[in-house]
Amino acid sequence: MLLEGQAMREGRGLAAKSPARLRRRGAAIGPDWRNGLFVLPFLLVYLALLVYPLFRGMWISLLQFDMFDQTASFAGFTNFRRLLADRIFLGTVGNTVLFVAMTVPAFVVIGLALALALNREGRAGAVLRAIFFGTSVLSVTIVTIIWKMMYLPDRGLISGILGVFGAAPVPFLTSQDLALPAIAVCTVWWIIGLPMMLFLAALQQIPGELYEAAALDNASRWRSFVSITLPSIRRTLLVVVIYEIVAQFQLFGQALLLTKGGPNNASRPIVLFIYEQGFRDWNLGYAAAASEILFLFMAVAAIAQYLASRRRAEG
Structure with a gap:
């Protein structure tokens, strides 16, 4: 009896203490807002450098703002109406869209082809990967100097090669039809290393057993590529396409240093137009206002590509 009474008293004591213990445990297990202090520096930088400039730019696009005398007055959508009637701006939109259409497929096709060719072990593959990726770490100034020397119509490398075959020199940078494609070729040569490495990383994650099973079924290389490789790297393919769309819409340095938007605005992109106006x-x-339209183009293009790829994947 004494033992039973002592056990009952201890049980009541534990029951009396259990709510407090549970509250302490809940406080330890539940959310602690002090953990937010670890991400607070990032949030402050994000708000100061990204969110605030985004909305500040939207507000400035509604103003008649002259930086020379620091005067600003509310103009509503006047700037946007002027842009839609500005032939130079509409030409820059066409140039930028055409440039994206020329470069993004090239990044995907050439980058994937290089990744497939260099997806092998050994010193030779490592050296070739380093060579192809090495161009992407160069600055835009160095890249444009190299290609400007190559495009020279009298002493350039390309003109020298054409002269061997008896062809006349081609004025790449002074021709309205060739200036923008010349910038596109320069850009693909410069940045092809990044999509190549992304594709290469995705290819190395594919299990080798899948290809062994396909070989046992006498599947051709093309069949293995279509049925195994492409579905396995679908997410990487989407990332490369969206990233390059957003990046190539921001063409600036190559056009400024190679052609300065000429000849006759044939290679002037939207960002160069924004720089000149501002x-x-x-x-x-x-x-x-022009930058807001550029932001809209990039967002619409990236979202459309994402939705189209998602429908194909679900289908």
């Missing part, structure tokens, strides 16, 4: 003509509101 920092040459001091028309900040007009430049901000």
Whole structure:
């Protein structure tokens, strides 16, 4: 009896203490807002450098803002209406869209082809991967100097090769039809290493047993590529396409240093137009409106590509 009474008293004591213990345990297990202090520096930088400039740019696009005398007045959608009637701006939109259409498929096709060719072990494969990736770490100034020397119509490398076969020199950078394709070729040569490495990383994650099973079924290389390789790297393919669409819409340095937007605005992209309006003509509101249209183009293109790829994957 004494033991039973002591056990009952201890049980009541534990029951009395259990709510407090549970509250302490809940406080330890539940969310602790002090953990937010670890991400607070990142959030502050993100708000200061990305979110605030985004909405500030939207507001400036609605102003008649002259940086020269620092005067600003609300203009509504006047800047946007002027842009839609500006032939030079509409030409830059066409140039930028055409440039994206020329470069993004090249990045996907050439990058994947190089990754397939260099997806092998050994010193030779490592050296070739380093060579192809090495161009992507060069600055835009170095790249444009190299290609400007190659495009020279009298002493350039390409003209020298054409001269061996008796062909006349080609004025790549002074021709309205060839200036933008010449910039596209330069850009693909410069950045092809990044999509190549992304594809290469995705290819190395594919289990080798899948290809062994396909070989046992006498599947051809093309069949293995279509049935195994492409479905396995689908997500990487989508990442490369969306990244390159967003990146190539921001064409600036190559056009500025190779052609300065010429000849006759044939190679002038949207970003160069924004730069000239904002920092040459001091028309900040007009430049901000053009940048908002560029942001809309990039967002629509990336979302459309994502939705199309998602439908194909689900189908």
